[in-house]
Amino acid sequence: MEILIILLGIFIDRITKIWAVQNLAQFSQIVIIKDIFSFLYLENRGAAFGILQNRVSLLTIITIMVVSGMIFYMVKHGFKSSMVKISFSLIISGALGNLIDRLVYGYVVDFISVHFKDIYYFPIFNVADILVVVGTILLLFCLLKEEKYEN
Secondary structure (H helix, E strand, C coil), rough: HHHHHHHHHHHHHHHHHHHHCCCCCCCCEEEEECCCEEEEEEEEEHHHHHCCCCCHHHHHHHHHHHHHHHHHHHHHHHCCHEEEHHHHHHHHHHHHHHHHHHHHHCCCCEEEEEEEEEECCCCCCCCHHHHHHHHHHHHHHHHHHHHHHHH
């Protein structure tokens, strides 16, 4: 199940990024919901929220180490909880999706823009970022739930 989730996550991320490169790079913006949601092509040469700009090698090494550690832990220890397996799989697929971008393009393709008029703009993101965030929230929920039952 984990391998299927990882491969599906990477596939969806790649397809959406290929679409963004082929279609959004030539437009300034595709508005989906005026003043709230749009597709806007961005080449992110850093990490989350634009930190570590132009540190592609460092980010690549960190990603490989983290993903390798997660895979090693999953194989060596396994998990009783399906939700923990799913959360790790989502995080790994998102991390690998952005790693592929760094290796192929030298940057990560971001294209999802959520904002409120011109007042607030959330940093532009992609499907891989969604996978990492959802996986992390799910993992946190599992850990808090487990801690609650242990006390």
